[in-house]
Amino acid sequence: MSKYISKKDLNSWLNKVRDNRRLVAPTKVDDLILFKEISRVEDIVSDYVNTDLSPKEFLFPPTEVLFSIEKKNGGVELTPARVEKETVIFGMRPCDAKGVVALDKPFLEDPTDPLYKEHRDKTALVGISCLKACAECFCSSMGSGPDDPSGFDIMLTEVKDGYLVQVLTEKGKALLPDSTLSESGEAKPKAAEVATVPAKDVNVKLRQNFEDPYWNRLADRCIHCNMCSYVCPTCYCFDIRDYPNKGKTDRVRSWESCQSAGFTKIAGGHDPRANKGTRMRQRFAHKLLYFPEQFGVSHCIGCGRCVKSCPVNIDIREIIQDVQKLGAKGE
Amino acid sequence: MNETEQIRSKAKELLDSKKVDCVIGYERATDEKNARPMFAYNAKDADRLIFDQTCRHNLVRYLLNRKDKVTGIVVKACDSRAVNLLINEHQIARDKLFIIGVACPGLVKTDWNKPGDKLRDACQLCQQRTPVIYDVLIGEAKKVEPPADAYPDVAAMEGKSVEEKRAFWEKEFSRCIRCYACRQACPGCYCSECFVDRLDPLWVGIRIAPGENEMWNTIRAYHLGGRCIGCYACELVCPVNIPLSLLNRKLEKEVMKLFKFQPGLDPETPQPLATFQKDEKLGVAE
Numbered sequence: 001m002s003k004y005i006s007k008k009d010l011n012s013w014l015n016k017v018r019d020n021r022r023l024v025a026p027t028k029v030d031d032l033i034l035f036k037e038i039s040r041v042e043d044i045v046s047d048y049v050n051t052d053l054s055p056k057e058f059l060f061p062p063t064e065v066l067f068s069i070e071k072k073n074g075g076v077e078l079t080p081a082r083v084e085k086e087t088v089i090f091g092m093r094p095c096d097a098k099g100v101v102a103l104d105k106p107f108l109e110d111p112t113d114p115l116y117k118e119h120r121d122k123t124a125l126v127g128i129s130c131l132k133a134c135a136e137c138f139c140s141s142m143g144s145g146p147d148d149p150s151g152f153d154i155m156l157t158e159v160k161d162g163y164l165v166q167v168l169t170e171k172g173k174a175l176l177p178d179s180t181l182s183e184s185g186e187a188k189p190k191a192a193e194v195a196t197v198p199a200k201d202v203n204v205k206l207r208q209n210f211e212d213p214y215w216n217r218l219a220d221r222c223i224h225c226n227m228c229s230y231v232c233p234t235c236y237c238f239d240i241r242d243y244p245n246k247g248k249t250d251r252v253r254s255w256e257s258c259q260s261a262g263f264t265k266i267a268g269g270h271d272p273r274a275n276k277g278t279r280m281r282q283r284f285a286h287k288l289l290y291f292p293e294q295f296g297v298s299h300c301i302g303c304g305r306c307v308k309s310c311p312v313n314i315d316i317r318e319i320i321q322d323v324q325k326l327g328a329k330g331e
Numbered sequence: 332m333n334e335t336e337q338i339r340s341k342a343k344e345l346l347d348s349k350k351v352d353c354v355i356g357y358e359r360a361t362d363e364k365n366a367r368p369m370f371a372y373n374a375k376d377a378d379r380l381i382f383d384q385t386c387r388h389n390l391v392r393y394l395l396n397r398k399d400k401v402t403g404i405v406v407k408a409c410d411s412r413a414v415n416l417l418i419n420e421h422q423i424a425r426d427k428l429f430i431i432g433v434a435c436p437g438l439v440k441t442d443w444n445k446p447g448d449k450l451r452d453a454c455q456l457c458q459q460r461t462p463v464i465y466d467v468l469i470g471e472a473k474k475v476e477p478p479a480d481a482y483p484d485v486a487a488m489e490g491k492s493v494e495e496k497r498a499f500w501e502k503e504f505s506r507c508i509r510c511y512a513c514r515q516a517c518p519g520c521y522c523s524e525c526f527v528d529r530l531d532p533l534w535v536g537i538r539i540a541p542g543e544n545e546m547w548n549t550i551r552a553y554h555l556g557g558r559c560i561g562c563y564a565c566e567l568v569c570p571v572n573i574p575l576s577l578l579n580r581k582l583e584k585e586v587m588k589l590f591k592f593q594p595g596l597d598p599e600t601p602q603p604l605a606t607f608q609k610d611e612k613l614g615v616a617e
Binding site: 029030031032052053062063134135136217220221223224225226227229230231239241243252254255256257260261262276307308309311312313315317318 | 360361362365367368369370388392393396443444506508509510511512514515528533536537538539540567568571572
């Protein structure tokens with residue numbers, strides 16, 4: 001027997017969740033499916049394979065004030081930004097939850113980013129496992145899978161007229177108490193079949209082929225926009241600026257990308273990654289070599305969003321295959 | 332021979348004879364349905380070149396990275412106007428180019444993994460299917476009947492009230508994530524330091540937020556006034572579907588009305604907004 005909730009009960013539960021929390025879920029915005037704050041539970045869509053943009057923005061917003069600086073009583077007062085409301089992100093896919101697990105590494109490990117931590121503490125992740133996969137999904141090759149519950153507080157699996165429920169954390173238990181659930185003998189449906197990519201030991205090959213001309217050839221085609229980084233559920237680079245406004249200054253951080261030309265420019269004008277090839281290599285080496293070696297998990301979780309959105313078809317699955325074919329050169 | 336075979340054979344000839352260092356064209360993308368840009372450096376690479384109605388990219392942008400090398404390039408009619416624009420603005424040299432022009436059949440609306448069968452809106456309004464500059468022309472030059480109204484979308488916008496227009500663009504720009512794909516895909520956006528990348532002093536803030544998004548998209552449109560050659564590359568790459576061509580086409584229409592000028596038709600005619608003539612009045616009070 002597994003825990004079960006009917007679709008009707010789920011909707012009334014979501015309505016209750018919305019009462020005193022911010023409910024974020026996939027909804028239709030013109031031709032796109034995006035995570036948005038939901039004001040009517042009926043606006044949540046369920047017939048999507050994955051959303052066009054990841055839910056990263058609700059834990060690591062595109063732009064946010066870190067703290068404010070104000071001159072007061074002959075001194076300077078710093079006021080850190082606070083996260084007021086609790087958030088429930090509903091309808092996430094397992095790849096995106098794995099993305100949050102990866103985001104946690106740089107932001108929560110010492111030194112902890114206090115604002116990210118507050119977002120994270122005040123957010124519950126409720127996911128739905130994948131019974132269907134996109135052609136460009138490859139989560140199973142990147143340490144996740146269509147029914148991988150890691151990162152979720154609650155995971156649902158769709159069955160007839162309702163969902164099988166796995167409550168995975170204390171936060172999940174508090175949010176969806178046992179009294180809301182019933183029991184069902186329904187068998188767990190088969191998870192989606194996901195295409196595979198030969199990602200095993202690709203870090204070794206990447207290290208061996210750091211200087212290979214492959215990167216410059218690949219960069220021929222890249223137009224160096226920031227799209228891949230911004231649609232990616234795990235990219236976490238940012239820039240910081242001060243915004244003075246009538247005696248008060250806000251310190252603001254916004255997303256940035258290693259693909260933009262000035263990203264690594266330092267004082268004096270030097271740029272250690274001045275050409276397109278080195279920037280291109282940085283993106284893939286960070287995903288598949290540096291991050292896994294530093295934090296022990298892959299920094300690509302195989303959601304396929306960059307594959308789908310890249311205007312010139314820079315395809316990480318193809319790059320993994322190409323790199324595996326490169327020779328075993330010396331380090 | 333169809334277009335693909337003709338392009339392959341021309342590219343092989345150019346590469347084998349070392350007339351060019353590289354031919355920029357199209358190959359099949361990894362979804363096996365769409366096309367993607369391709370750089371062929373030898374005859375073997377050239378066998379992967381293709382041409383069909385999914386070849387949507389304006390490849391001319393890539394010429395800006397290859398100013399010192401002789402390059403062969405496949406251009407459609409709209410792309411060819413970008414070649415003229417960049418020659419006119421002294422960004423590329425004619426003698427460094429071998430232009431393989433393709434008489435364009437019009438492109439179909441495609442999505443990742445979904446080939447289309449309907450012509451793109453832009454291609455339905457296109458008045459010129461034959462490249463305006465080329466060394467060799469592939470395919471049959473077709474004459475198309477110009478549509479009765481070339482700017483139906485712009486006229487519909489003009490009919491709205493100021494408040495409606497503001498609300499429309501606020502909604503559209505609110506989705507912008509400032510990934511700059513529009514700029515990076517545009518053959519006319521080649522400033523060595525873009526105004527939004529100017530950090531010291533900071534010209535436009537780094538925030539991905541309504542004020543800055545609006546500033547970015549509006550100023551970019553103005554910088555392309557009288558220069559946008561109408562390839563729609565910006566709109567095609569936008570990950571959140573902002574209808575950027577509406578802005579560009581409005582300015583194109585205004586420049587046409589004031590100066591009877593369409594950019595990119597030839598490499599010589601000076602651009603009206605970069606030219607001063609003593610007797611110019613433009614209906615403005617003297």
